[in-house]
Amino acid sequence: MTAMPEAPDAKPVGAGRQLLFLREEELRLAQDLLFFGYRDFTAGPDAILAELGMGRAHHRVLHFVGRRPGITVGELLAILGITKQSLGRVLNPLVEEGYVVQAPGRNDRRQRLLSLTEKGEALEKRLFERQREWVMRAYREAGPVAVEGFRRVMRGLMGPEARAQLDRALPEAARPIGTKPRSAA
């Protein structure tokens, strides 16, 4: 490839260009965007977590437990899509260090209902704020129409199970496009 001739005014790609080539390039672009975008999206929280001897997995637990206090272990496993052994290795330290509390279920006492402690909420919020700044910048630069498109595409990239989980987890308030939960929970 030639070394960037600095076209000062790269025009939008002409509509009638080689369609097949563009299709391929479109997808290569999507791959790149998702790789870099996701990596940099998680970089902020990752840095905070590293100082605490934690990783991305801890963040996910804090995130989903914070989103649905009283969630059962089984539900969390289903959402995260990992094994209970993997979850245990992350969840146990969070409990031991006082970020998460477990309470026996009222109806089914086998269950351990998870929720965040104040300490857990504080950390989750800290991670959240870091990421908020990052996402807000991207949203602001892109504009509301783009944000709506982003949501549509990301939703499309999710498998059916993940979509269902998302619908279930979402407060009806901020729901994207055609996301009517047909059989709500």
Added chain:
Amino acid sequence: MTAMPEAPDAKPVGAGRQLLFLREEELRLAQDLLFFGYRDFTAGPDAILAELGMGRAHHRVLHFVGRRPGITVGELLAILGITKQSLGRVLNPLVEEGYVVQAPGRNDRRQRLLSLTEKGEALEKRLFERQREWVMRAYREAGPVAVEGFRRVMRGLMGPEARAQLDRALPEAARPIGTKPRSAA
């Protein structure tokens, strides 16, 4: 900062109005979308790679080497953002098993210019096709306007270095919207 470009095509969701300030739920949604979307986006290739005893990191090498044949090890390291030890653990098997070839640089014979063998191209293509179906489905469901928005937002989620790398790696032909290798705003 208030008036954003009109959206003739996108459905006015709750997001259609002023989301220039990021409400809590909007960011939570973004977090969920990125987590689930990225996970499911990579699931297809992951399955193929697992059969070959490889992982996501191998795919990335195949992807970026395929995109820029003759890339140096140093450039690849910069793009991937990992250490050479980490790269070595992935790249060496790829070379040993005949997916990637190394050639000494013409100007600087210290360099090992990387490119795919036919075998490597075949595998990369196979992974690519799997992902293409997935992305195409999402793109088709979302529509062209949404795709454009998706690109803008993902680009915004990338850090400055990643954006520069993306511009550098891209054939000037198929470049997304406002991506003249300079502007931001």
Added chain:
DNA sequence: TTCGATGTGTCAATGACGCTGACCCAACAG
């Protein structure tokens, strides 16, 4: 009341993927 299914926890081993630190070689550049 017994018994199987369920929710959860845990031990042990494995593997992918990243890191740091230290050191090496070959080639370039002064």
Added chain:
DNA sequence: CTGTTGGGTCAGCGTCATTGACACATCGAA
């Protein structure tokens, strides 16, 4: 000749996921 650069390698560590097997309390129903 010397210092820097491009690349490789050994040794060790940590996170995050896996599988398989087992333990235990509880629930629900025969």
